[in-house]
Amino acid sequence: MRSVDIVVAGAGAAGLVAGIAAAERGSSVVILDSRAKIGAKILAAGGGRCNVTNEYVAPSCFNGGPERFTGRVLRAFGLDATLRFFESIGVPLALEESGKYFPASNTGRTVLDALVTAASQAGAVIRTGAAVQGIEPGARWKVAAGGEATEAKAVVLCTGGLAMPASGSTGDGYPWLARLGHTIVPTSPALSPLIARRAAHAELSGLTMPARLSLRAGADELAAFDGSFLFTHTGYSGPAALNISRHVARWRWERPEADVFASFLPAVAAPDEDAFWRSLLASEGRKTAAGALGARMPRRAAEMIAAEAGLGAGARIGSLSREESARLRAALFECRLRISSVAGYGKAEATAGGASLDEIEPATMMSRIAPGLFVAGELCDVDGWLGGYNFQWAWSSGTVAGRGASAYCRRTKSAGGPRA
Ligand SMILES: Cc1cc2nc3c(=O)[nH]c(=O)nc-3n(C[C@H](O)[C@H](O)[C@H](O)COP(=O)(O)OP(=O)(O)OC[C@H]3O[C@@H](n4cnc5c(N)ncnc54)[C@H](O)[C@@H]3O)c2cc1C
Known part of the structure; x- marks a missing residue:
């Protein structure tokens, strides 16, 4: 020996x-x-x-x-x-x-x-x-x-x-x-891609943009990360998604209802959203949602957000009903990603x-x-x-x-x- x-x-x-x-x-x-x-x-x-x-x-x-x-x-x-x-x-x-x-x-x-x-x-x-x-x-x-x-x-x-x-x-x-x-x-x-329940964003696969991800169960925010965010064929990756993945995997044991929500304008902090929205309407109310948002993010992402909100292609941002406006803000600031699992x-x-x-x-x-x-x-x-x-x-x-x-x-x- x-x-x-x-x-x-x-x-x-x-x-x-x-x-x-x-x-x-x-x-x-x-x-x-x-x-x-x-x-x-x-x-x-x-x-x-x-x-x-x-x-x-x-x-x-x-x-x-x-x-x-x-x-x-x-x-x-x-x-x-x-x-x-x-x-x-x-x-x-x-x-x-x-x-x-x-x-x-x-x-x-x-x-x-x-x-x-x-x-x-x-x-x-x-x-x-x-x-x-x-x-x-x-x-x-x-x-x-x-x-x-x-x-x-x-x-x-x-x-x-x-x-x-x-x-x-x-x-x-x-x-x-x-x-x-x-x-x-x-x-x-940990540090593993997120798999989405419905591949709603699969057509954006390969697109990278900044995002703030928040893992929430009801009113409780369980974890949050800002960073680069990548759309994939099966869900989401990039630093923000990878960093939050271990929290998603583990919180699901205790709070199976928890899901990840994305803000696609992470530079706009939650308390400033109203002010941002007012100035967007004032300065770019004549543009479509995709046109107005497309100046601040990749055009394909802006189109996805408008579609997520159920807006017609020609709808001008300044003429949206209160309800449409709320849907657009939700798709922009708290888009539910419907995560089914974390990759193995x-x-x-x-x-x-x-x-x-x-x-x-x-x-x-x-x-x-x-x-x-x-x-x-x-x-x-x-x-x-x-x-x-x-x-x-x-x-x-x-x-x-x-x-x-x-x-x-x-x-x-x-x-x-x-x-x-
Ligand atoms: C694709 C990828 C990219 C990464 N990139 C980064 C990065 O850029 N920066 C960063 O900080 N971290 C990165 N990581 C994480 C990092 O590699 C690990 O955290 C780190 O290697 C862990 O070191 P460790 O020595 O504890 O384990 P490991 O590096 O996993 O080493 C364990 C070793 O034990 C050996 N072993 C296992 N079982 C036995 C056994 N029964 N008998 C003998 N030997 C055994 C294995 O063969 C292996 O060589 C990355 C990980 C992956 C998978």
Whole structure:
């Protein structure tokens, strides 16, 4: 049986940085991954460019476990540390106008290659094609993978969530944690397209425009996001739809009647709608609805809104009846999208839910239930907004876990070995 200080299960974003952090601190580390080729998500991310992080990183950009927990982990290894780390492994990051950081090389391949090189330079061994079958606690942990067992003082679980299962992330870590007594917060797809009950807007497929999306159940607003919005053949995508998707998926469990409403003029805040409408009628009352709105948004979208309101093609905006006017305002400011579901994990960029943070120590990411077990990355009950946040969580939690695991090994060495 092989013996090392630390086994890291999963060589994705979190596992690679955990392995680097632990090996740099002198621990012997093996990183096991089920795939023959690792890093599928790093290569696919950001359309191949890999959106590594964001200029604005705060706990409020993350859903799931409590902000005081994510805040602590982000303070331990935050944006500045992330920028310095990537610079140190030869991947300077460039800030774009959107606030997103990408590698200056503009390709995720640079990120993956640099992480793999840094891991091996630090002394970590990466074993690919080594699917971990299970983990067994004890005075030394036993990790069975690829027909052989490795024993270790500490195990760092970084097997990811359920998003993009073709990448190798198939949720293997959840039952292992549950068997050890960990609570798994129910999972759902996050950052996934919205599927519409009736494909009313399918003819606009491919059109992008700004929108404010609001998830509502009766008078309760459950979540809201502003941002770019994309019509698709089956429903809606783009940042605003992707960001709200995890809320749609989860609120549907408790409030099945909840639906998403779109304002197609998000620059006009709700209290200003009356004033906007009065000035539109005064200045452009002689135009058709599609003509007046078409000056403020793509013409096809303006036509869709007029049709949604049931207006005849030639109806002038200044001559609408009170009822027609109300319908037009509703189609413009609170168009019901009739969402039937959120696309599944195959289309999702992240997983909501996972290992409850209540049972993890934020200073080290060590399990409060099973000493010597560390958890990081998407496996945790944390999912971030679109824009580099999910990788930021992987870099932050993975580094904290790697450091924590290494310190645990040093402590147990000086204390004469870990307790079972
Ligand atoms: C298409 C797409 C685009 C994305 N773009 C971005 C982006 O631009 N910016 C951003 O911040 N986030 C992005 N994300 C999210 C980001 O990729 C993830 O949040 C992040 O990769 C999670 O890191 P992780 O290490 O926890 O898990 P993963 O990266 O999923 O890695 C888990 C690893 O564990 C391995 N594994 C699983 N089970 C086993 C097992 N039994 N034994 C051994 N190994 C196992 C897997 O093979 C995998 O290599 C994107 C996601 C997708 C799907």
